[in-house]
Amino acid sequence: METPPMIGKNIQRIRTSRKLTLNVLSERSGVSKAMLSQIESDKVNPTVATVWKIARGLNVELNDLLDSDDQPKRIFTLNPAGEDSPKLETHENGVSIRILSPLSMVEDLEMYLVTLEPHSILSSEPHYAGTQEYLTVVKGAVKVQAGENHAEIRKGDFLVYHCDVEHSISNESNQVAVVHMVVRFTEDKR
Template sequence: MAPAAKGRKREQGPRKSEPPAPEAPSSDEAWAYEVAHAESSTDLAPLVGRNLRRLRTQRGLSLERLAKASGVSRAMLGQIELGQSAPTINVIWKIARALGIPFSALISTTAQSGTRLMRSQQSKRLASHDGSFVSRALFPFDEPRRVEFYELRLAARAVEEADAHPPGTMENLVVTSGSVEIERGEERHVLAAGDAILFEADVAHVYRNVGDVDATMYLVMTYAETVG
């Protein structure tokens, strides 16, 4: 999953002879990259903030150290912990990878028992910074698991890059509308509606909408080890 727009240059650290980079992004574009599009659920902001603070402090990490490990600015991490900013999908993946936790750990809710009904209008959605990629979790986060289930929507001609997931992670994806190209290393596969693919997701991969209409996909992600 998740992912920065194709062709985006990775940020590089300052040279030793240069002064350290400022804590906060220097332009509106930098903030736009880290802050989620309006389509993302606003009620996720305080939830992610609480989980991030708890998981960071459990590991004895300062905001500065986590910023260096994740590539997310210290200022943005502070805003997330305060519940004042909703991060993009890509930013959550970066933080989760730096903390060594599954993506869902940062958006988990309190436990409930028995039947779980997740109404569409109450679902929590995560979006890319421009809103071209939207992910909706179709499972609760409060029980140990190795499998997660997502609905993904990718705008026409949009591209979403996903960083490598933990070793052994598998993605099983089916396209239900539109057409999507999946790129994994040197492999490229175009899927039309009804086509499915299973691949190892522990290397960087790309979702590319090759059509003129929005695409909808359903993703089953399987981890090598139990999470949650």
């Protein structure tokens, strides 16, 4: 990277691919709409804290916004299970989320592999309207609760959600459970 990162296009690409307006992103990030507009067109030199707030509002890693766009766009993107490339996120309650999808290829699609230790739970706050979640149970069985709906799914089962309410995935068994999760951002306005 020979010049400071041009983060404007990164932000705009992700924002527009999720069909978010400047107003909505402004509310979610706490950064003013005017600033967002200027940052996206690279007219200003944002602070780290501001970019961090934007990353938070977009639910992406800070580095995803700072990454230069000169990546070679290979046909193959390999993300080995045990090596350095996977980003691992561990929650305190025996739930670990591994990010499978490289953000550089698709902005409105994210894939995770969630491992739930026995008697652990993954709780999530209400997400944006229009977002869908696709769960495939890879191992064990989990109990899914979303608003008033709930279901018990086990290995091989598949479940789809629309997500605008609080929901949780819990493993109440004595066996480790693994869930493949695809999150899709399709926020169409209504």
